[in-house]
Each structure stands twice: as C-alpha cells, then as structure tokens.
Amino acid sequence: MAGEVLRQGAGEVGDLAVVALTPAGKALAGRLAAAWNEAGGSARVYHPSSSLGSLVRTLWGRHEGLVFVMAVGIVVRVLAPLLRDKWRDPAVVVVDEGGRFAVSLLGGHWGGANGLARRVAALLGAVPVVTTATDVQGKTAVDLLARQWGFLPVPREGVKAVNRALLEGKRLVFYTEWQLPAEGEAPPFDRVRPLREGPGPGPGNPEEVPVFVTSREVSPLPAAACCLCPPSLAAGIGCRRGVSAGEIEAALAEACRRAGRRRESLGVLATHSAKLNERGLREAARSLGVPLFFFTSQILQGILDRVPGLRDVEFVRRQMGVGNVCETAALAAVPEGTLVLPKLKLGRVTVALAEAGLLWSASGREMRRI
Template sequence: MNISLICFTKAGAAMCVRLMEGLSKSGDVCEGFGSEESGLLPMNASLKEWTREQFDKKEGIVFIGATGIAVRAIAPYLKGKDKDPAIVVLDDLGRFSISLLSGHLGGANELATRAAALSGGQAVITTATDNHGKFAVDLFAKEQGLFITRLEKIKEISASLLKGEEVGLFSDFPVEGNLPEGLLKDVSTTPSIYISVKKHPGEERVDSLLLVPKIVVLGIGCRKGVPFETIKSAVEQVLMDWNINKESIAACASIDIKKEEPGICEFASHYGISFVTYPAEVLSKAKGEFTSSSFVKQVTGVDNVCERAAIVCAEEMGGGKLFIKKQPCQGVTVAAAIRDWKVKI
C-alpha cells in the first residue's frame, strides 16, 4: 500500500517514524510528514491542501493526532466508498488506532489493525459486519478482485445478514469452499448476490448485487491507422451484442506487428488494461478451431489474429476458452476468451 503519514507533535513524530519503519518492512511504501528535526518531510502547504494532494495519489493516509483534525481535513474530498483512500487515525501515543474511512474497500480496517500491532495499542474497528462476525460482501469482493456494480446494495445485504436473514448467492462460475453463515447457494432472496460477467443479469437477478470478475480477454485485429474511437466503438458494440460487462475485461491482445498500433494502445490505456502481443509463430500454435482467413494469413503470417491472440493470452493467465468468435465490426475484428476461474470462499 502507498501510504502517507502526518503528525503534529513531538510524540507524534516518534510514533510516525515507528509506524513507517514497521509498515515499510511489510512492503508498504511510506512517506512521513512532520517536523524536519525528526527526519520527516516538511509539509509545504496547508493541511487542507496537503490532504487534497494525498487523496489524489495515495492508497492510505494515517493522521497521528486528534480525530477532529482528520475529519475536518478529509471532509471536502470524500467521493465514495469505492474511491476514497483508507483513512486511519492514531493518538500520538499510539494507544488507539481508528479505522475512520474505507474500512473494507479501501483497506482501513486492515491498516488500522497493523498500525495497532506496531504501536502496541488497540485497533478501533466500527464496521458492524466485523464486530458481529458476519460476512462482509464488500470485503469479499475486494479479496476476489470483483467489481461492484451497485454499491447501494452492499448496505441492503449487510443489513439482512445483521438481522439474521439469509442471502442467496448465485454464480455463473464454480464456487469452492464452505459458504459463510447467512449465505445460501442458488436460493432466491431479496437482496441476493450474483457473480457474473453479464451486463444485464436478467429479470430473476435484476435486484441482485452484481459482482463482476475481471476474466475476459479481448483479441483485437484492425487495419493500420484505425483510430481509437472506432476501436472503442467496435469493442463496445460486441460487448453489448453479447451482454458482457466492460468491467470484466482483464486484457486485450493482438499480433506483434500491432504492438505500437496507436488506436489499440489508446484503447488499452482508456480501459486501464494491459495490451499484449504475440508473434505469428506463437499464435499459429494456439489450440482450437479458429475462423480462418487467407487474406489475414497473407498479411500477418497467421490465418486469424483476434481469436488466437485472445486464447493465447487467456492460457498465459492460467487457462481459458474462446467464447466470442471473430466479430467484424467497423473495420475492426474482435474476439473474446474467458479465463478458467472459480469463486473461492
């Protein structure tokens, strides 16, 4: 985790250094701000401006001081539980380590617990599911790498579990492990949880919290110079036609002669996914039945780019299968493979 720490007293500076040393040993990247004589970075701005800057670039912020200072500092910059960094507050003696914001999705509960272990103090965790030992769907989604489509449903599911009610779990993928108390597999309840790559889950699951795994690999082929807008439009048309949620896309792939194709590179950057390419000889060894084109083979050295690239990339990610064959759209060819994946409880 990329963490900024800030302190306001001499005792706080000592605690800041102690936390930085311990967190760094765990692999966290830490920056401490406070008095220069303590070896910390100077805060060359108001606390308000400093906090704004940290919100934009850090995964976690630790305030060592009064909780009120932290609350007033962060208040103008709160965006949402899926966007805010983890906020933790410790008193300058380290007696209490408070998870203040983004306990589950941001990781503040875990960070507060680790900080308490380093300070010798008490972690203060106030999320109800943790304190009552109930299943936390947002923490589960984070651990599984699932995109949450309707954040408001998290409250409904947590409230049901806290009341002792049961919540149905539906999945388009195998579920491995024992379900926690309160979850029932394939039993219709309101609300319920549905794990799928579908954009629209259908009438039966319309009220479910939809969790989307990033397991779809796109294969893309195009003529030289096809603009980003055309590639984006073509991909999104295919996704719509096949009812695939764009949040399920893990990567896109093509042949190596497209390695620096501006439109595909910009598409990958826009979606925040990796773009991998393979030489024709690697693509030609892909196993399966592919849509063959003599023209494509004449130009690239292999009879199909998009399908083969998608399946080769999925195989590198642990295995998969082609589930959308070559789709010509606006001068772009799009195919998709889906990784072999299971839900692990």
Template sequence: MTLAVVALTARGAAVAGRLLGPLGQPHLYLPAGVAEGQLEPRRRFESVIELTGEIFPLYRGLVYVMAAGIVVRSIAPCVRSKHADPGVVVVDDAARFAISLLSGHEGGANNLAVRVSNALGAEPVITTASETVKRVIVGIGSRRGVAREMVKAALDRALQMAGKDANAVRWAATIDRKQDERGIREACQDYGIPLRIISSRAVRGFGGNFNRSPVVKKHLGVEGVCEPCALLAGKDAHLILEKTAMDGVTIAVAMEGPEN
C-alpha cells in the first residue's frame, strides 16, 4: 500500500516522524514554515484542502496528524466511493488516538489505524459495524521463532476451549518484545485478525488480575504476556480463558464488557 502522512503543526510533524519507519517510509507532507529535526518532506504545502485535492487519488492510504474536523473538510470534495477512495486515518497531535475515518474495509483504513496505533502506542478507533459488535480479545505469547501453524493450532484450541469462534475476535494482542515474531503476525493475517502491540511499560504498570510468572519476568521483564495483553487491549475486559500453553505458544482469551 502506497501511503502518505500529512502533518499540520510542529508537534504533529514530530508524531509523523515516528511513523516513517513503521509504515515503510511513506511520503511525508509538511506545511511551509514548520521544521522538525532532520525530517525531509516530499513537499511543503500552504493549504491542507488544496494538498488533499492533489494527493487524494494518488495513494491507497492517507494518515493525517491534525484535528479530525480539518480532515473532514479537506477530504469532503474528494470522496467518491468506498471502492475507490483511499483509507484515511486521523491522529491527534498528542498521538492518543488513531481514527479510521474513511474506507475502513475496502480502503484498508481499519488495518492502517491499527498499524499506526502500534507504532505510536495510541488507541485505535474503529467504528465500522462489523467490528464494533466483536467483543473477544486474544492475547498471544510464544517462544522465539515459533511457526505460524503452531500459533494457529494453539489459537484454534484456545477458542474452542473458550466456546468462541475466530470470527468473533475483535483483535489479537501481544507485547512489543514479540512484535517481530513472524509466526504470530502470519497467523493473525491468515485469520484476518488485527494484531495490537502492547508496550512492555503498559504491561509492567498494569494492576489488573492475571497470573504472574517469575519465569516470564526473568526473560522479558514483565510478569505475563498473553493475559495482560488480552486485558489491556479491550475495554472493560475480563478473562474467559486463562493462560493456556500449547507447543511453545501461550493463549489467553478475554471478553469485553461486564462479566455475567
């Protein structure tokens, strides 16, 4: 996916700079007069609305670091069809939220919002109906170099034990120390489940109820992976399947909302 990142302020430019590596060096657009470190934009612009009119048809994904209202006014004249429009994601200057604003499914904005949130430690905001009804969160941990098929087998078994289906999973979650595990990423891709990355700092600071392991703490510096990640990735989540280990993979299943 060819991507562009557009920022409007110096603070927004700093946030945009944090996205360049994780998003595979997207094209960067900054306003005239805004300088941010060593960032070299593809182009400077005077008007976000005019710039958007030019670049909207050129990219499959656009990330705007600015207020959502500005983005709505900028893209409004350009919007044609969900089958043709690029995915549009909006990030605030404080990098708190990554909002899937346009073309969540066909344009890939939902997945792009998760990628952006993983890069920034932000909360992904996804409002498409088919995603909002999903309440199951899967936390995943593994040994180094675990194969995709092992992760899939463990995931299948854990969901069966929890009485849930993969189609009900809102997203999977793992810790940042495991974000480069191909087996985890590929298994989630095979199932079409977005993968959230939870920071080690967030896990260390989490005071929720989960099974703490001195062995995990010795190796990763945190007291757990799959259980706290599942709980942290959801809203008011509770465990419906505690940590289950299978062939080098650990899975925990959580459900959003109050316990019955």
C-alpha cells in the first residue's frame, strides 16, 4: 500500500529520546542530552514512573532516535513487541551506566543508528560498538549511501543482495541520470556510468553489481541489483471536493505507471491553495511521507505564462482563477522542472508529473540531472 513508501532516512538523526532507569543512568542521560542540545540537536530525558514498556510504546515513532541508558537485555525485551522491519524502526542505541560503550542496536543503516552511536560515543568519551558487516569490513552499504543522499533504495530484497555482493568483494557500478556528489558520499568515479549504458537483460559481468540511480522503472531488474530513487517527482493534483486519500493514492500510482516512473520517487504533492482544507489530500501526503505544497492562482499563472505549450482552459479559469492547475502546480513544486506526464484524468482526480532538474543530498551537496 502507499503507506509503505517511506521518506525516512535522509541525513543524520537529530531528535532524540534518552531513557534511563536508575539514578546513575539518569545523571548520564542528563549529561548526554545537554551535550546533544548544545551541539544543535534536540534531546529530552525520560524515565518511567511505573512501566518501562508503557513509556517506550509512547515514545516509539515520535523520535528519530532512542538512546537507552541501561542493559542491552532490558532493551531487547521491551522493544521486541514493537519491531517491524529495518525500514520503519527508528535508530536505537544502548549506553551502559558507566558511559563506556555506545552500542548500535537497531536501525544501523537506514535508521541511522550506526552514526548515532558514533556521535553519542564522541559526546560521552565512550567506545562506539557497531556490528553491521559492511561497517566492520570498512565498506559503505548501499542503503547507507541512499540515506546520505536522501534517496529510497528498492526493492528491499535487491538491497540485501547488493550488500551481500559487496561483502563478497564484488564491485558496485552506479548507472545514473544524476550527477552524484563530487566528494565524501560519492562512489569511485570509475564505477559511475550514464543510465543509458546500463546492462541489458543478458548476463553481465559476474564481478559487477549494478545500482541504478533513477526515478525510472528499470525492467527487467537483475536479481542482484537495486534502484536508488531520488525524490525528484512532483505530482500536481486537482480533485473534486471530498475525494478520499485512497482515490488520490490510486491515481498517483497509475500516473507513475503511465509515466514509466517509480512511485518511490514522488517527493512532493502540489495543488491550488483553494484545496487547503481537502482532508484527502493531506492524508495522502501523510501516507506517502511527502510534503504537500499549496500555490495561489498568481503563482500558477506565472508558470502558465512562462512555460510554453501548457493548456489554458477557460472552464478551469472560471472555477479556480487560473486556467491550468495540475501541470503548473507540478512545475512550481520542483526546481528546474520539466513535465514528464501531462494532465491525466483518473476518476475524480487529475494528476500531472514534473521531474526536478536539481536536487540536494541530505548533507547539502548539489546534484543535477544529466
């Protein structure tokens, strides 16, 4: 379902809940929270008034990261009923009361727990404990790279296969339609090739594993391969009053299919400011994990005047104050955008898709479409 499309995972963990049980643990938790807040993050200390399990259930999903100052065994038992999978669980780090070790327990890559453990350890003068195989071998997992860029890695089984191949010593080759960051986060440049040079359906080099950096559907996708989907698509939406989130999500899925784009690359929904109170739109954006932008008639008219070839419909103008909503809203929502799907009517919803020509990685590095 559309709610499975996640936008978690971009950048470092910034918002923390620090949970402690004993007086010594509370003192250490207070020291960590103070240091974290001083460094520009947001941390709050919690301690259960009665049940630890009840407190953790309340905190689960409300913070990007959870730091427990207590024994690992206690944390494992209290978290067990709440766990879903590596893509949806938050970062969890456990620190002993003596402040000697910071253990990345859960969500090491996609959740950001490995990086969180290292930052917590640095603040406390502790030793970070990271056990994920790629980190132990000094290699960058493909889902960690996706997190650093703010992209979504799919399919999940393909991500596992790619990381497994990486551990076996195979080379990852990136086929991309984006200029990747020039330093720090980038793979070696001898392994970055244009998307059009991607391998065909036949057997490729057995020592190379393809990673496709694109919003496009790659078909057929090799078994040991994955896609890193940039949040580059904007969906401009028009709808009848009272339309449901389900209708909107179904229309978006069909629009992406017809455009040959992956739904995971939807980065923003956009519409006319007259739709400000449409509950279905807000619920659809929340389900997809993307922002919802509202544009006035004046802004949309500016797009209509500037971009050649857009239709100016008199009936729409009488109703909305501008003769084009879907296409202009999509183009207004992304920098240097181009229309990849003109207005498409699907039941009570109309959709247009635009793709950005410019993105920024989670650390602020510029990436342009090529």
